[in-house]
Amino acid sequence: MDAKQHALLMKISECEFVCVELNLYIDTHPGDKAARADYLCYSQKLADLIGKYEALYGPLLGFGHSPTDMGCWVCSAWPWQ
Amino acid sequence: MWIYEKKLQYPVRITSPDPRMARLLFAQYAGPDSELSAGLRYLTQRYSMPEARCRATLNDIGTEELAHWEMLGTMIHQCMRGASISEIKAAGLDNYFTMHDSGVYLSNPSGVPFTAAYVQCTGDPIADLHEDLAAEQKARTTYEHLIQLTDNPEVIDPLRFLRQREVVHFQRFGECLMIIQELMGKAKCAPEARCANP
Ligand SMILES: [Fe+2]
Numbered sequence: 001m002d003a004k005q006h007a008l009l010m011k012i013s014e015c016e017f018v019c020v021e022l023n024l025y026i027d028t029h030p031g032d033k034a035a036r037a038d039y040l041c042y043s044q045k046l047a048d049l050i051g052k053y054e055a056l057y058g059p060l061l062g063f064g065h066s067p068t069d070m071g072c073w074v075c076s077a078w079p080w081q
Numbered sequence: 082m083w084i085y086e087k088k089l090q091y092p093v094r095i096t097s098p099d100p101r102m103a104r105l106l107f108a109q110y111a112g113p114d115s116e117l118s119a120g121l122r123y124l125t126q127r128y129s130m131p132e133a134r135c136r137a138t139l140n141d142i143g144t145e146e147l148a149h150w151e152m153l154g155t156m157i158h159q160c161m162r163g164a165s166i167s168e169i170k171a172a173g174l175d176n177y178f179t180m181h182d183s184g185v186y187l188s189n190p191s192g193v194p195f196t197a198a199y200v201q202c203t204g205d206p207i208a209d210l211h212e213d214l215a216a217e218q219k220a221r222t223t224y225e226h227l228i229q230l231t232d233n234p235e236v237i238d239p240l241r242f243l244r245q246r247e248v249v250h251f252q253r254f255g256e257c258l259m260i261i262q263e264l265m266g267k268a269k270c271a272p273e274a275r276c277a278n279p
Contacts, residue, residue, distance in 0.1 A: 061084070062141055074137045079082075080128055 001077060008053050012060075015046045083144075090148040091242045095159035095235045100172035102236050103160035104190050105227055109243070110153040112189035113199040114219035116243075119250075120146030122200040122216060129204045132264055135257040139213075142250050149243055154185050156239060161185075207265070210258045214251060221247035 001009075022039040029035060050060055059066035059073055109115050123143030130136045161174075161183050169178050176192055187195035201212050224244035228237055 062144070074133050078127075078136060078140070 005053075005057055008049065008056075012046065012049045012053060015042055015049055018042045019046055089152050089155060090145070091152060091239055093152055093155045093159065093239050095156060095162075095233075098162060098164035098168055099160040099231075099233055099236060100164040100168050100174050102227075102231050102233060103157045103164075104172050104174050104177070105230060106153055106157050106160065106236075107188055107190045108223055109220065109227070110150065110157055110185070111187040111195040112193075112223075114216055114223055115189075115195075115199075116146050116150035116153055116220075117187065117195060118199040119216055119220065120144075120150055121197070122202070123213065125200065125202045126209045126213070129202070130206055130209070132206070132257075132260055134260055135206065135210070138253050138257050142253065145246070145250075149246065152239055152243065156236065157185050158183075160236070206261045207258070210254055210261060213254045214258065217247045217251040217254060221251070 019039060019042050022035055022042065026032065026035050026039060050066075054060060054066050054068045057072070058076055059068040059070060062073065111117050120143050123139040123146065127136055127139035127143065130139055161169075164172070166178075169175060177186075177188075180186070189195075201209070203209055203212075221244055224240050224247065228240050228244070231237060
């Protein structure tokens with residue numbers, strides 16, 4: 001994985017982590033409008049980043065959730081490699 | 082990482098209590114050949130799988146098994162939902178009820194709790210794939226036993242789907258075994274066949 005790909009993946013991880021944190025917070029505070037607005041904002045940002053990544057490097061998600069050619073699903077590196 | 086999708090892979094809608102089937106379904110929820118065992122088995126074995134297609138297969142079938150495990154949990158939950166104490170007793174679930182009430186605990190129909198001893202990870206791709214092929218066949222036959230044991234169409238329908246998936250998984254693992262055997266046949270020394278891509 002080159003530096004550019006790694007950097008984009010790190011950006012995705014950061015943005016996704018914000019969403020995970022907000023998701024857990026909203027689980028116990030579903031009425032918090034500010035948190036929900038933040039979640040929406042970050043989830044849109046996440047979708048943009050994922051779209052950008054997948055156009056360059058192939059799918060991040062399986063089972064049809066990345067509208068991307070699946071050819072590199074098999075041969076691209078797995079996270080433990 | 083994993084992301085939860087808030088839906089079942091295949092619909093489960095059991096509309097009246099069937100605690101007898103709830104009890105039997107624990108075999109596929111947390112027994113030795115259960116969906117949970119299958120998922121943990123494949124997701125554990127994928128690290129040492131030396132070939133790209135087989136690695137992807139273990140990852141993706143392992144993931145699908147967790148979706149099946151969720152279907153089983155849903156089926157057990159719905160089969161126990163609304164059951165009276167006398168129905169629970171008649172179904173032989175009184176021991177279970179004492180400790181778990183309507184919780185969906187990780188045990189087999191006899192109450193034996195789930196254990197990691199149900200799965201193996203030898204680090205040997207041929208040995209692991211043989212275990213996986215056997216596991217799929219054992220799960221298939223367990224589904225057939227379950228289907229024989231009920232005439233509840235709301236239970237049979239998802240069971241038929243799950244049985245069919247075992248057949249497909251067996252097919253894919255069979256292809257994986259052929260890929261690995263071919264790879265190792267080519268290599269002079271088998272362990273060196275830790276090759277890369279197809
Ligand atoms: Fe399976």
